[in-house]
Amino acid sequence: MPHDHHDHLSPSGHPYRSDDDHPLTYWQTMEIAVRELLIEKGVTTASDIAKQIDAMDARNPAMGAQVVARYWTDPAFAAALLADGAQATREMGFDIGPMKLIALPNAPDLHNIVVCTLCSCYPRNLLGLPPDWYKSRAYRSRTVREPRKVLAEFGVTLADGTEVRVHDSTADMRYIVIPNRPAGTEGWDAEALAALVTRDSMIGTGIARTP
Amino acid sequence: MQRVRVRADMPPGHVRTPTYLRGKTGLTERVLGPFPNPEELAYRHKGAALPLHRVRFRMGDLWGDAAETPDDTLEAEIYAHWLELADAP
Amino acid sequence: MGGDAAGPVPTDQHDFALWEKRVDALMVLCSGKGLFTVDGLRRVLEDMGENSFETMTYYERWIASVNQNLIEAGAYTTAELAAKMSQIKARGDTYGEASDAAR
Numbered sequence: 362m363p364h365d366h367h368d369h370l371s372p373s374g375h376p377y378r379s380d381d382d383h384p385l386t387y388w389q390t391m392e393i394a395v396r397e398l399l400i401e402k403g404v405t406t407a408s409d410i411a412k413q414i415d416a417m418d419a420r421n422p423a424m425g426a427q428v429v430a431r432y433w434t435d436p437a438f439a440a441a442l443l444a445d446g447a448q449a450t451r452e453m454g455f456d457i458g459p460m461k462l463i464a465l466p467n468a469p470d471l472h473n474i475v476v477c478t479l480c481s482c483y484p485r486n487l488l489g490l491p492p493d494w495y496k497s498r499a500y501r502s503r504t505v506r507e508p509r510k511v512l513a514e515f516g517v518t519l520a521d522g523t524e525v526r527v528h529d530s531t532a533d534m535r536y537i538v539i540p541n542r543p544a545g546t547e548g549w550d551a552e553a554l555a556a557l558v559t560r561d562s563m564i565g566t567g568i569a570r571t572p
Numbered sequence: 573m574q575r576v577r578v579r580a581d582m583p584p585g586h587v588r589t590p591t592y593l594r595g596k597t598g599l600t601e602r603v604l605g606p607f608p609n610p611e612e613l614a615y616r617h618k619g620a621a622l623p624l625h626r627v628r629f630r631m632g633d634l635w636g637d638a639a640e641t642p643d644d645t646l647e648a649e650i651y652a653h654w655l656e657l658a659d660a661p
Numbered sequence: 662m663g664g665d666a667a668g669p670v671p672t673d674q675h676d677f678a679l680w681e682k683r684v685d686a687l688m689v690l691c692s693g694k695g696l697f698t699v700d701g702l703r704r705v706l707e708d709m710g711e712n713s714f715e716t717m718t719y720y721e722r723w724i725a726s727v728n729q730n731l732i733e734a735g736a737y738t739t740a741e742l743a744a745k746m747s748q749i750k751a752r753g754d755t756y757g758e759a760s761d762a763a764r
Contacts, residue, residue, distance in 0.1 A: 383755065383756070384754055384755065385749075385750065385753070385754060385755055385756050385758075385759050386721075386756075388717070388718075388720075388721040388724050388725065389680050389756050389759075389760075390746050390749050390750055390759065391724050391725070391728055391742075391746060392680050392683055392684050392687075392724045393680075393749050393756075393759055393760050394742055394745040394746045394749055395687060395724065395727060395728050395731065395742070396683060396687060397745060397749075398736070398737045398741060398742065398745055399687065399690075399691070399731075399736065399737075402736065402737060404690075404691070404694060404696070404736060405687075405690045405691075405694070409690060410683060410686045410687065410690065413686035413689055413690055414682045414683065414685075414686050417682065417685060417686065417689075418682075461604075476663075478590050478592075478662050478663030478664075479588060479590060479662075479663075479703070480703050480706065481719075490677065490685070492674055493671065493673060493674050493675060493719075494670050494671055494672060494673075494674075496719055497670060497671050498662065498665075498667055498714055499667040499668055499669060499670045499671060500670045501662050501663065502662050502663065502664065502665040502666070502667040503665075503666075503667050503670070505590075505592065505634075505646060505663045505664055506592075506634075506635060506638075506640065506663075506664045507640045508640070508644065509640055509641060509644075510640065511670060514669055514670055515670075524643065524644055524645060525641065525644040525645075526644065526645045526646070526647065527644070527645070527646040527647070528646075528647050528648070529590060529593075529646060529647070529648040529649075529663065530649075531588050531589070531590060531648045531649045531650070532588045532607070532610065532624055532649035532650075532651065533604070533605070533607045533624060533649065534604065534624075534626075534649055585704070586700060586703060586704035586707060590663045591663070592663045592664040593663075610698075610700040611700075613698045613700035613701065614698070614700035614701050614703065614704035615701070615704070616697075616701065616733065616734070634664075635664070
């Protein structure tokens with residue numbers, strides 16, 4: 362394998378949930394069984410599974426941050442992203458598979474926030490796997506009813522007169538919030554701007570960093 | 573934008589229409605698709621192609637007096653067979 | 662779930678264990694082979710009931726659903742799964758021992 366999945370710390374510095382030195386669980390046993398049966402039946406191969414894991418690990422919020430930074434700096438791209446989010450993202454060179462994407466630009470008087478109340482739909486092919494809280498019962502239950510309280514828990518306070526718009530990702534589309542470009546970044550290039558774009562700012566539970 | 577009401581049906585099984593939106597009225601913000609009906613895909617059927625509406629609701633229309641900020645909004649994707657035309661208020 | 666009362670949004674974050682990443686990969690690969698759809702995955706998750714949120718982790722629910730969808734699709738039989746799970750349990754007491762023994 363190209364890299365070792367058994368490291369104690371991930372690239373993000375979080376510990377991996379240990380799985381090699383705890384008693385084997387029923388569901389882990391099922392995972393091994395399903396995997397081995399699929400390989401024996403020729404449905405997939407160990408190599409394809411490893412490649413799929415590596416492909417998913419390679420997807421991360423930095424990819425979305427590049428999309429946002431380009432939106433801020435390239436008006437033609439911004440128009441293309443709003444017209445067809447998936448196509449514009451692919452043309453930037455990102456392999457997002459069959460994902461359908463809608464970009465949701467914030468405005469001085471509009472703040473977008475994304476939730477999936479029915480499951481955990483997330484633009485995983487662009488941003489990687491969702492954070493644990495995104496999948497939690499609390500986030501999924503409360504965001505559609507009291508988004509401002511949820512935002513406050515994430516430390517986001519909005520200017521008076523700002524409309525909050527919640528997007529419940531109920532079906533086929535996936536969403537990326539385009540946060541407002543921070544003040545004081547006039548003349549910055551896309552690479553410098555991308556460093557200000559956090560994962561949470563693209564879900565709507567955060568805003569872009571200020572320089 | 574078109575005024576639509578989400579059907580208030582409560583069938584068992586897999587549907588992609590959140591319970592809290594059933595019976596509520598909103599405005600179609602854009603129409604997407606057609607996409608195969610997930611209610612059929614979930615049971616290994618092919619799924620008839622259906623338009624998918626992005627419907628915008630006012631929080632005040634969803635939660636009444638309990639709304640946190642009534643003029644905030646919520647958008648969700650609703651398949652066409654769950655929607656009926658609604659009269660202007 | 663949408664609109665229900667609930668406590669604060671939890672902020673704990675873990676990186677996914679290898680077995681969880683494998684469940685995710687199996688879901689993507691089997692969807693790509695037409696063995697089931699994400700709708701089928703969700704249908705079984707919902708049929709497991711709200712209580713499963715309290716008793717199972719995210720990827721525990723996923724592997725249960727992936728397995729049921731694969732059996733429904735005829736990828737393998739319940740008897741084959743049963744025999745394989747017993748065989749795996751006999752390999753060792755930890756995930757590492759049970760998973761790597763066959764490699």
